[in-house]
Amino acid sequence: MQTEQIKDAITCFPCLAEITEEDWKENGISVVTLPANHIIHEGEFLESAALIMHGTVRMYKLGENGREVTLYRIHDGGCCPLMASSILGETAYEANVCIEKPTKVLFVPARIFQRWMGTYMSFRQFIFKSFAERLIIMSNLIDNMVFKSIRIRICEYLLERTTEGDNSLTITHDHLAIELGTAREVISRTLKAMEKEGLIHLSRGQITNIQREQLLELVE
Incomplete structure (x- = not known):
């Protein structure tokens, strides 16, 4: 990771400010711009966590009849809790992902993401807050669809x-x-x-x- 990329990442995610310079230098951490319409399919095992620096990503479920249901979207400075739970639990990703417009992403290898969660309180709090926010969105989605x-x-x-x-x-x-x-x-x-x-x-x-x-x- 170059110094300017690290500064940009910290600007997007202030919770990363306490990450040490040594940890930033670990192999595999990178910033990549993904093209629009790039797809990640449900059931994949993720090798890296993706933190959305700039852009829009849609998470959705696909039924057996081919019908899609949008779960939520992640925008600038956001993180998908389903992705986090997949990496922390070492399980398959439980949704589909569609990049809706060119999106700059900070990729953190799974093993490093797991360690950061255990080491850095600000980062851990950010991930847990993402869980709480998306749970509310999911609850509202269920209420809307049912009631x-x-x-x-x-x-x-x-x-x-x-x-x-x-x-x-x-x-x-x-x-x-x-x-x-x-x-x-x-x-x-x-x-x-x-x-x-x-x-x-x-x-x-x-x-x-x-x-x-x-x-x-x-x-x-």
Whole structure:
């Protein structure tokens, strides 16, 4: 690892500030930029931990019927707790990974990651905090899928990704189905019903004229 790379890594992950210069010099630690659409498949044994310095990574599950469910995303300065648990427990990775845009990653070999977890309190606290944050996200995902109708979930998704000044969203029915963990047919049927009610307008690959005030009333 070069000095500038170490400084960049510490800027992204302040918890790494206590790592000694000697530990940084160990073989295998590297910074790599992964291309968009790079995939890691469920069931692989990970040789290194990946700390996301800059970029976006999506974690998802793939059902036997081919349907995808997005679990969560990792952004700048983040770490996947499933990855950490896989390395610490020396088990296969339990999700699929998709790099959504070019992403700079700090790779730390598994044996070094395990040792850092036992040696450096700040790093250990950072990993445990990542576990806690993603558990909350996963709990919310389960609540949404079990207790909320797909109509309400679509409304919430549209509200989260639009503003008063920009009430349009570029997204396909397939992609929206993946994001919400349901079938494309269910998404298309619900969106068409919402269009008939004047809540949205559908065009190829886009949802426009989103009536945010009406969607807020439905959600509340």
